[in-house]
Amino acid sequence: MTLRDVIGVLLPLVGLLTMALCGCGESAPTKEETAPFDAAIVEYLKDNQMGMQIAEFKTLTIDADTATAFVALKDALGLYRVKVKWEFSFRKVNGHWKVLVHKASS
Numbered sequence: 001m002t003l004r005d006v007i008g009v010l011l012p013l014v015g016l017l018t019m020a021l022c023g024c025g026e027s028a029p030t031k032e033e034t035a036p037f038d039a040a041i042v043e044y045l046k047d048n049q050m051g052m053q054i055a056e057f058k059t060l061t062i063d064a065d066t067a068t069a070f071v072a073l074k075d076a077l078g079l080y081r082v083k084v085k086w087e088f089s090f091r092k093v094n095g096h097w098k099v100l101v102h103k104a105s106s
Contacts, residue, residue, distance in 0.1 A: 029060040029069075036097045037069055041088060044099035051076045055083050065092040070105055 013077040033058045039098050058070040067090040071082045090097045 022058065029057050034060055034069070036092060037067065037088070040097040040099050041069075041071065042089060044088075044102070045073075052084075058085065067092075067097065 021040060034064055035058070038054060038062065052073040053076045055072040056076045058072060060069045061067060069088045069090070071088055072085050074080070074083050085105045087101045088102045089100045091100050092098075
C-alpha cells in the first residue's frame with residue numbers, strides 16, 4: 001500500500017469525522033417531525049395576519065412540553081424571493097403545540 005492509497009482512505013474519514021463533530025452533517029427535521037409545529041406556525045401566522053408561509057424548517061429541538069424551531073419563511077403570495085429566518089418557541093397545550101413567541105434570527 002502506497003502513501004497515496006493511505007491518504008486516499010484517511011482523507012474521506014477525516015472529512016466525515018470533522019462533519020460529525022461540528023454538526024455539519026445534521027439534516028433538517030423530517031415532515032413527520034415538523035407536522036404538528038407546522039400547523040401551530042400556520043395558525044400563529046394567520047391569527048397575527050402576517051402574510052408569511054413556511055419555506056422550510058432548519059432545526060427543531062423538543063424538550064418535554066416545550067420546543068424551539070428555526071424556520072425559514074417567505075411571503076405568502078410568492079411575490080418576493082427573500083426568505084427570513086425566525087426562531088419560534090412552542091409549548092404543548094392540551095396535547096397540541098402552540099407558538100408562544102417568535103423572534104427574528106440570523
